[in-house]
Amino acid sequence: MDPSALNSPDLQRFLNQEKEKAMVNEMVAKLTSVCWDKCITSTPGNKFSSSESACLSNCAQRFMDMTMIIMKRVQSMQET
Amino acid sequence: MDSFSTGSSGTGPPQFSTDEFMDQMKVQLAQAYAQEFLETVREKCFEKCITKPGSSLSGSESSCVPRCVDRYIEATGIVGRALLTSRSNS
DSSP: OOGGGGGOHHHHHHHHHHHHHHHHHHHHHHHHHHHHHHHOOSOOOSSOOHHHHHHHHHHHHHHHHHHHHHHHHHHHHHHO | OOOOOOOOOSSSSOOOOHHHHHHHHHHHHHHHHHHHHHHHHHHHHHHHHOSSOOSSOOHHHHHHHHHHHHHHHHHHHHHHHHHHHHHHHO
């Protein structure tokens, strides 16, 4: 690849987008793994029970809530 | 990931366009994501479906696996959507 092409704004924008997509993908994958373990306790059936799908959705949201709490806590520890 | 192939058949240093590079990168990223997903599903479904490995897969074990794959894909969707909702609220 012609090295000067590395500076192209198109490429920079593309790389930033792909980096963001990769981070989102990793978050979803990690969360699905964690929440699957927490919520799907029996042998998988032909569909999720309503409690299983509620659990998965809640799990993801509570995980994000917890992330916020942790960040705020660490931030306040650094400020004192 | 594999190193990127070059499009040149000439004798100079390898040259290809930014567009080609981006296209190749998209393909390789998609392959990497698919690979990672496959490995996760395999691990999760082995854990859920094959509780007591025997000398061959039982009927219930064999039918559990595709159901498990479907459920894991569904779970990924549920979690993904829940994340979108919480991101827009934060």
